[in-house]
Amino acid sequence: MSKKEKVPESVLRCVTALRSAKSDNDRFASLFVVTKLIKADECDQHSLKLLYDAIGFNFLNRLLKSTEVPQDCPPFIYKSIALSIVSCFCGVPEIVESDSILSIIPVLLDIVSTSDTEDMEDNLMLVSDCYTCIQAIAFFESGRKALLSQGCLLKLTEVYVEEMFRHDQALQLLVYISSKEGKHLWDGHEEPFKQLVKRLANDFNGDTTEKKFELCKMLAVFLSNGPRLPVVELQKEDWPQHTLLTLESILCSRIGTSQRDSALQLIARLLEIMGIGWGLKFGPNPRQFLLLLVNLACVEVRMKLEDRTLEQAIESADILVACYSVVELFITFMTSQGFLDFDAKQREQAYCALKGAVGSILAVLHQTDEEFSHEWTIPVTDRRTEFVCASIRILGSWLAEETSSMKEEVCAVLPFIITVCSRMYDERKLGTISDMPDPLRFMLPAFCHLAAEDAPRKIMLCQKLPQLLYDYLLYQWSIFSKWLALQPTVAADWLHVHTTPEEEDVAEANRPESESAIILVCGVFMNLAVLEPELVATDVVFAQLLKFCITNLQPLVHRQDFIVLLGNVAVLGLLLLRHHTWKYAQGDSAAFRYIQGTVSFLWDAHNSEESCDSLSLVISLRYKRDWPDLAELWFLGMQGLSNVMSKLDWIVEFIVDSGWPQEMMKSLSRIVAGAIDANTRTAYEDFLCCLLRAQPAKVRAVILENRGQEVYEVWKKLRYTYMTLDGPAANLLSALRKHNYTIGLITNGPSRSQWEKIAQIGAEDYFDSILVSGDLSCEKPQPEIFHLACQQLNVHPNKSCMIGDKLETDILGGKLAGLAATFWIPLNPLERATSSDEMPNFTIESLMDLAPIFGISPEEIR
Known part of the structure; x- marks a missing residue:
């Protein structure tokens, strides 16, 4: 059976009448016949398409554009007739998506945006027909694009905000379009969006009917698909706070599942935007x-x-x-x-x-x-x-x-x-x-x-995660480097420029996400470099990664505002270079520039010039803001540079020629006692010792020229005056051995200085095993050094315990090695573990607290 045979006879008669019409008056007459002959249930989409084609868009378009109407008729009579007809065909996709229907969008939007004018008071059905047409058009992607190109977003927003006729339908349209078009829909229209959301939030907060939960869903849609708005600006508005309190009231009440779900979706989005900390500022509890x-x-x-x-x-x-x-x-x-x-x-x-x-x-x-x-x-x-x-x-x-x-x-x-x-x-x-x-x-x-x-x-x-991460690193770097090339060079005094919180929010939002991704990838690779030395030395991925660090560090060196990224790339390169020094024995130009940039990163971190009296060593202003993210990198970088110096003579020569050791000695000799923290001082000491061991002839003269001998004598005297195994501690160690406990000592640091310290305090008389990281390829907190100590003591790790004063090396290492327990003796009463991995099993005030735990009587340690 053909399509024509399926069409009802009444439809065919009307189509014939419409096609035979010679004038617009004839078409009007035929349309009256249509309403009398055809029942709604007789018209499928094919029949509607036949009727629409028979009427002809040109006729409808003339009605829409006509400004002359018969005497005593309303001014919009022709438009009303045309749109009533068009709305009847809005269920046919082929018609709705046609260029002819899309071409009348400006007329539709013009009518709905002027629906509150006096001229429209008697033509409200016309407005309703317009919304029917717009809803049908918005159902299709091509229709939404056409609507947006004609400014429907702003016009519909105005209709809702100004509460024009059928503004609820305008809101539903905006919700639908926002849910379909996503977050970029409102780009460039932030102000209208803020007005829309404010109005909707106020309606939601003030409503006391079931409609409240419909408004709740709509508000969640807008907040999920809206532009990024500065939190500082939103905090000045009343609606976020009132919305939070309204949601609190809802969630603390007896409500149905669907109502609770709507409230949860809205509060989740609100807190995503404003933050949990903001949410703690409001409400009774x-x-x-x-x-x-x-x-x-x-x-x-x-x-x-x-x-x-x-x-x-x-x-x-x-x-x-x-x-x-x-x-x-x-x-x-x-x-x-x-x-x-x-x-x-x-x-x-x-x-x-x-x-x-x-x-x-x-x-x-x-x-x-x-x-x-x-x-x-x-x-x-x-x-x-x-x-x-x-x-x-x-x-x-x-x-x-x-x-x-x-x-x-x-x-x-x-x-x-x-x-x-x-x-x-x-x-x-x-x-x-x-x-x-x-x-x-x-x-x-x-x-x-x-x-x-x-x-x-x-x-x-x-x-094969390393290969995946390396590929991902290259992908993110390509995005970042393209973005960086378009940015202006930051002035050297950028840290002194006053910026408002709003400006800082905008600046932070404009930084590419690839920056943080690169930093995190570097963090994963650093852990692998420390814990998998054999893999790093043999796997081609790590050789490629080292080449990446050497090649790409230089663009970051002169960027004042990417110091954390610079530090990560620099330090990762050092950790990798330790296992690939044979490739860079001659120091090609790229490797030289890399070391130059790395030394610059480490050198610039501290100075005495920026302190109040030039007698203290302080963190440089450029580093200060990000020091929580840089501190560990700096210490790891100092250690990493020390490790590669012993294998690459050209690095030592560059460091000495750069003047950094000389400046380091001058700064250390100029500052007053206590004006440098112990960890930083130790890092400088170890670095200078490694530098001296790498090239004694060249470095010794530099150190002696800068009061090195004098400093060493004073340091040695003070160090061993206060570093002793005192009576109670020595007695405790002796008592433990009498009770058949074996005791090991693990210490990080250069071999020579650590063994000198061990000999000076007589530690060999009290310990069954002593390990110095400088003699090994591992150090605390790597599990390998703990396992080696257990092996020398002939005891299983799960039958051992670790006692130490450093969370990040002693306690973390003991836990990673699977030791039975960890005991922490905090040197600073305010110090706290930064993660669960560093959380000790027990915290004690001194070594003496161990006595009752291990069955040692007070008399044995007096």
Whole structure:
């Protein structure tokens, strides 16, 4: 049966009448026939298309543009008739997407944006027909593009903000278009967006009907798809605070599941924008509410994920994503001072809730891994891929702060995570899909921590993560270097220029995300360089990585505003160069420039000129703001440079010729006692000792010229006056050995100076084994040096304990080596562990506190 035979007879008669019309009057007459002959249920899309073609767009267009109407008729009568007709055909995609319909968009927008004028008071049906047409057009991507090109965003926003006729339909259209077009829709239209959101938030906060939850959903859509607004500006507005308090009232009330879900989605987005710290400023008991919120989110995650397949979890994706946001925000908040202000019970409650949620995420990832046979070939645009990436993001956030719990579960899903990361990176390189999730970026902080532990590190190496990270580093560097080439050179006095918080927010937002990604990749590679020396020396990836550092450091040297990135590239290169010195024995021009830049980074970190009296060694102004991120890099860099000097004579010659050792000696001789912290002083001492050992003939003269002999004599006298094994300590060590305990000593530092110290205090009489890192290829906190000590003492690590005063070397190393317990003697009562890996099992005030623990009586140590 042909299409023509399927068309109802009444439709065919009307089509014939319309086609035979000789004038517009004839067409009007035929249209009246249409309304009488044809019933709505007789018209399918094919019939409607026949009728539309028979009417003809030219006729409709004449009606829309006509300004002359019959006497005593309303001025918009022809427009009203035309749009009534057009609205009847809006269910036919072929018609709606046609160029003819898209061409009337300006007329439609003009009518809705003037719907409150006096002329429109008697033509409200005309406005309704316009919205019907616009909604149909907006359903299609081509239609949305045409609407946006004609300024529909601003016109519809004005309709809603000014509460014009049918402004609720304008709002629904804006919600739909925003949800479809995404975050870039409002770029360049920040001010109208702020007006829209403010008005909508006020409507939401003031409504007391069921409509409140519809407005809640709409506000969440706008906040999820809006432009990035400076937080400083938003903090000046009232609506964020009032919205938070409204949501608190909702979530603390008896509400249905759908209502709770809407509130959770909105508060998650609001806190993403404003921050958890901001949320603690409002309400009668903000801490209690925040705990309620995070517990609610964690319970929701567990209920939606536990004993569920991926397909089942996807059914609750919208609310899960909102809960994920709350969980991620609170995990990050746990590392801040604000979390320490919670009492111990509240902190424990939050930790347990988060751990439970993360455990359920691990379970669903493991189940998904098994279901898909340890591969991931699902299209990147599939919701399953998006959900898996979101789950990996939460897991990465958790592991960035907490790696000590659920280790077996983490190791079980680690291969799958790396597989997904690799797949998504391959797709990202193609650049065919915008706004693609980047799970590898989310996992970088976690990889930094996991690389420091034996079991996950072996998995990472087995999965060829170094090659993936190297490729990712090149990808991110290409993005960063292109951006950097377009930036103006920062003036030398940039740190002295006063900037407002708003300007700082804008500047920070404009920095590329690739910068932080590069820094994190460097962090992972640094851990691998320290803990896998054989791999670094033999794997081609690390040789390529060293070449990357040598080649790309120079563009950063003269950039005043990328000091953290400079430090990471410089120090990573030193750690790698230690294992590849044979390639650079002659020092080519690229390697020379690299060392020049590295020395510049280390040299410029401290000076006495910027101190108040020039008698103290202080952190340079350029470094001060970022010193929390630079301090460990600087110490590692000093040690790394010392390690390569002994193998590359040209580096020593360059350092001496640069004048750095001379300046170092002058600064140290000029400052007053106590005007340099102990760790910095030790770093300089060790560096000068290594420099002297590398080329004694050349360096000795430099040191002696700068009062080196005098300084050494004073230093030696003072050092060994106060560094002694006093009576009680010596007695404790002797008593331990009498009780059949074996005792080992592990110390980091240059071999010669450490053995001199050991001999001076007579330590060999009290220890069964002594290890100095300068004699070995490893040092604290690397597990290898602890395992070697256990081997020499003929004892298993899990039957040993570590006692030390440094969290970052003694305690961390003991835990990484799997020792039974760690005892920390803090030198500074205010010092605290910065991560769970550095958390000791026991904290004691002095060595004497060990006596009762090991069964030593007070009489034995007096």
